[in-house]
Amino acid sequence: MMDLPRERQPDPALKKRVVSALVTAGLVRRRRVWPVWVMAAAAVVVLGVGVSVLRPRHTLAPGRTYVLLLYQDSTYRMPPKGHSAERVAEIARWADSLYANGKLERGGHLVGPGPIGGLFMIRATSDSDAARIAATCPFTRYGGRQEVKRLEE
Amino acid sequence: MTDDLALVERFLRTRGEDAFDALYDAHTPALYALAMRLTGGDQSEAEDLVQESWVRAVRALSSFRAQSQLRSWLCGLLVNVRRVRIRTDWRMVDAPDLEPVAETGGSDDALDLERAIGTLPEGARDVFVLHDVYGYTHREIAEMLGIVEGTSKSQLTRARSLLRSSLP
Numbered sequence: 431m432m433d434l435p436r437e438r439q440p441d442p443a444l445k446k447r448v449v450s451a452l453v454t455a456g457l458v459r460r461r462r463v464w465p466v467w468v469m470a471a472a473a474v475v476v477l478g479v480g481v482s483v484l485r486p487r488h489t490l491a492p493g494r495t496y497v498l499l500l501y502q503d504s505t506y507r508m509p510p511k512g513h514s515a516e517r518v519a520e521i522a523r524w525a526d527s528l529y530a531n532g533k534l535e536r537g538g539h540l541v542g543p544g545p546i547g548g549l550f551m552i553r554a555t556s557d558s559d560a561a562r563i564a565a566t567c568p569f570t571r572y573g574g575r576q577e578v579k580r581l582e583e
Numbered sequence: 584m585t586d587d588l589a590l591v592e593r594f595l596r597t598r599g600e601d602a603f604d605a606l607y608d609a610h611t612p613a614l615y616a617l618a619m620r621l622t623g624g625d626q627s628e629a630e631d632l633v634q635e636s637w638v639r640a641v642r643a644l645s646s647f648r649a650q651s652q653l654r655s656w657l658c659g660l661l662v663n664v665r666r667v668r669i670r671t672d673w674r675m676v677d678a679p680d681l682e683p684v685a686e687t688g689g690s691d692d693a694l695d696l697e698r699a700i701g702t703l704p705e706g707a708r709d710v711f712v713l714h715d716v717y718g719y720t721h722r723e724i725a726e727m728l729g730i731v732e733g734t735s736k737s738q739l740t741r742a743r744s745l746l747r748s749s750l751p
Contacts, residue, residue, distance in 0.1 A: 434693060434716050437612035438619060444630050445607060448637045449600060457641045461600040 491532035491553045494580060496560040498537070498567070500548035501575040509572075520568045525550065533563060547574075551581070587653040595645060607637070610654055614661055620712045621665050623701030632668070636661040658717065659727035662709055666728070699749050703742050710735050711742035 452458035502508070509517040518539055528534035528550075537550030548569065554560035557580065564570075564578045590609060594602040614636060618629035640660050647656055700708060700716075709728060713719045714735070719727070721735040728735070 434696065436616055436717060438616035439612050440615040440630060440633065441626075444615075444633060445604075445611070447630070448607065448634045449603065451634055451638055452603065452641055453600075455638060455642075457598070457638065458603050459597075459599050 489532050490535060493553045493555040493559070495535060495583060496552050496554050496557075496564075497579050497581055498548075498550040498552055498560075498564050499546055499577040499579075500550075500567070500569045501545045501577065502547035503545045503575055506547075506574040507572045517572070521548065524566065524568050528552065528563070591644060591647060591653065594641075603641070610657055611637075613654055614657055617658055617661055617712065617717070618665070620697070620700055620716065621662065621709060623708075624697065632661055632665055635664050635668075639664060655719070655723065655727075658713070658719075662713070662727050663729075666705075666709075695750055696746070699746050702749065703745055707738045707742035707745065710738035711746070714739050715743075 449458060449460075453460050521539070525534055525537060533553050535551040535553065537548070537552075539548050540546055550567075552560060552563055554563055557578075560578050560580070564576050567576065570576065587609070590602070590606050594606055596602075611633060614633050615629060618632040618636075619626070622628040622632065636657065640657055643660075647653065700712065703711060710724055713724045713727065714721070721732045721739075724730075724735045725732045
């Protein structure tokens with residue numbers, strides 16, 4: 431009789447049901463759900479060498495996290511054919527320099543449909559500091575439009 | 584034990600989903616196995632039992648005392664949830680005392696036993712599963728089920744007798 435198994439794995443969907451019931455009853459706080467575009471950052475594909483993506487944790491500069499989005503829309507001057515890697519490497523050097531100063535958490539070049547061509551999570555002490563850091567990105571030299579937003583943590 | 588207490592304390596401190604995940608992962612396989620046995624292998628009913636048990640457990644977790652094992656406490660909750668559901672579920676009112684054991688079509692002794700357990704009357708099944716499968720004492724079972732130890736012993740004797748006569 432004692433040989434019967436005392437444990438049995440339920441359907442994984444049960445956990446979602448249970449958590450959902452607990453959250454609905456106000457007994458458990460739902461974990462933070464990241465917006466889709468931040469999740470996309472986790473799947474960033476790096477082109478070029480040295481772009482600071484998925485690196486080990488490092489000491490971050492004091493301040494808050496801002497998200498810098500780079501738009502490759504109508505104002506952006508694309509690199510000449512065959513020179514894309516140089517453009518990416520140029521931005522990668524900028525990213526590396528920020529990373530070394532603790533001003534960059536992670537980020538990189540985004541590949542896929544849609545105008546957003548790059549995403550960087552930077553550290554800044556204020557909105558104006560974030561704008562200043564964003565302005566140093568070589569992307570702006572090519573007419574690229576940027577957007578900087580503070581991440582609500 | 585210490586791990587369980589740490590998990591409970593972490594959950595009570597944060598009430599977060601991550602902390603609950605750790606509790607869930609540590610104890611749900613045992614709760615689910617128990618639920619499947621108490622329901623005679625009804626997966627849907629077993630999942631409902633596990634869900635309701637966790638809701639009740641989380642409500643009462645702050646009253647959990649370190650003197651008892653968390654798993655025993657959770658299993659006791661599940662057994663009682665099951666008993667309340669039986670009392671309120673009209674489908675269970677006319678549950679037969681003992682149905683013939685279904686043909687298994689194989690020689691798997693454990694499977695035969697699982698199926699035979701599923702056909703036991705509720706009271707006898709609860710005691711048999713808790714005592715002979717999970718190793719709880721009659722005193723612990725009496726506490727879990729709100730019965731006296733003597734009833735637990737007599738239900739166990741009855742369960743064993745029924746199983747002996749129904750197994751090949």
